[in-house]
Amino acid sequence: xxxxxxxxxxxxISMNYIENNSNGKPVSAKSISDxxxxxxxxxxxxxxxxxxxxxxxxVRGPYGGYKxxxxxxxTNLVYLIESLEGPIGIVDCSISNDCSxxxxxxxxxxxxxxxQNIKSVFEKTTLKDIIKGI
Amino acid sequence: xxxxxxxxxxxxISMNYIENNSNGKPVSAKSISDxxxxxxxxxxxxxxxxxxxxxxxxVRGPYGGYKxxxxxxxTNLVYLIESLEGPIGIVDCSISNDCSxxxxxxxxxxxxxxxQNIKSVFEKTTLKDIIKGI
DNA sequence: TTATATACGACTAAACTAGTCGTATATTTA
DNA sequence: TAAATATACGACTAGTTTAGTCGTATATAA
Ligand code: SF4
Ligand code: SF4
Numbered sequence: 001x002x003x004x005x006x007x008x009x010x011x012x013i014s015m016n017y018i019e020n021n022s023n024g025k026p027v028s029a030k031s032i033s034d035x036x037x038x039x040x041x042x043x044x045x046x047x048x049x050x051x052x053x054x055x056x057x058x059v060r061g062p063y064g065g066y067k068x069x070x071x072x073x074x075t076n077l078v079y080l081i082e083s084l085e086g087p088i089g090i091v092d093c094s095i096s097n098d099c100s101x102x103x104x105x106x107x108x109x110x111x112x113x114x115x116q117n118i119k120s121v122f123e124k125t126t127l128k129d130i131i132k133g134i
Numbered sequence: 135x136x137x138x139x140x141x142x143x144x145x146x147i148s149m150n151y152i153e154n155n156s157n158g159k160p161v162s163a164k165s166i167s168d169x170x171x172x173x174x175x176x177x178x179x180x181x182x183x184x185x186x187x188x189x190x191x192x193v194r195g196p197y198g199g200y201k202x203x204x205x206x207x208x209t210n211l212v213y214l215i216e217s218l219e220g221p222i223g224i225v226d227c228s229i230s231n232d233c234s235x236x237x238x239x240x241x242x243x244x245x246x247x248x249x250q251n252i253k254s255v256f257e258k259t260t261l262k263d264i265i266k267g268i
Numbered sequence: 269t270t271a272t273a274t275a276c277g278a279c280t281a282a283a284c285t286a287g288t289c290g291t292a293t294a295t296t297t298a
Numbered sequence: 299t300a301a302a303t304a305t306a307c308g309a310c311t312a313g314t315t316t317a318g319t320c321g322t323a324t325a326t327a328a
């Protein structure tokens with residue numbers, strides 16, 4: 001409950017590792033997977049999504065791999081998480097309005113408020129914070 | 135991801151409903167289950183846990199049910215959630231120290247900080263806030 | 269041309285969450 | 299004291315989500 005997914009953790013670990021081990025050269029999925037014992041195919045899919053959403057760029061072929069896009073170091077975690085996992089919300093109705101209790105629900109308003117506070121924690125944290133360590 | 139469980143939602147809905155429909159008399163699980171179309175046995179188990187952790191008190195037999203313990207209106211949501219679901223933590227290592235990456239992990243420190251911020255959102259919210267609506 | 273590495277979708281396994289069932293116990297009222 | 303009502307509690311099943319695997323295609327350096 002209230003957990004991040006491994007996908008998100010792998011993304012953050014990778015961004016940090018790439019930033020600190022790149023020197024301008026691309027870092028391969030394999031090298032990250034070795035370093036942290038993350039299943040290679042799984043990690044590759046995560047990195048590919050980060051490329052899709054412009055947080056990394058990729059270089060194919062031998063000596064290829066992934067590089068950080070410096071322009072996205074100010075990206076906040078809501079963007080990263082939602083890119084990987086879809087909308088953040090602590091209950092169904094904060095995402096989709098399809099809860100069957102919606103009409104009778106007596107806690108929606110305070111829950112919405114909590115949800116907003118949770119989101120703002122992730123909004124205030126940027127990739128820069130993760131890459132440096134706080 | 136980052137979702138509350140139905141158990142927690144049912145607990146909050148029930149506390150709110152009991153508070154506003156009690157008039158000193160106990161409110162039965164059945165009546166709450168009817169009102170919100172929550173499976174009766176499931177709800178009963180949730181309410182029983184709330185009794186176990188002193189947020190409700192129960193009255194057995196006909197005309198029985200559950201009453202709010204006024205002393206616990208200042209209870210915060212960390213206490214309620216952890217009573218029902220165990221320790222709150224956005225990653226494994228914020229709960230149990232048994233992550234296999236613990237030694238090599240390069241994001242533990244910033245993640246710990248985020249985790250603390252998330253917990254404090256729930257710490258700052260009390261049952262009073264939920265019962266009234268914010 | 270070969271080896272390396274990303275790209276992408278389909279599939280399986282494992283874990284967690286939600287819901288059900290059966291039985292026991294307490295208490296009110298007739 | 300019998301019957302009806304309602305909580306107490308543990309075991310079990312079903313459903314959903316998360317994690318991980320596999321197969322195939324494509325790009326590129328040497
Ligand atoms: S409407 Fe109420 S019960 Fe349904 S998801 Fe929202 S908060 Fe939860
Ligand atoms: S040690 Fe790192 S990888 Fe493991 S749970 Fe903690 S933050 Fe996640």
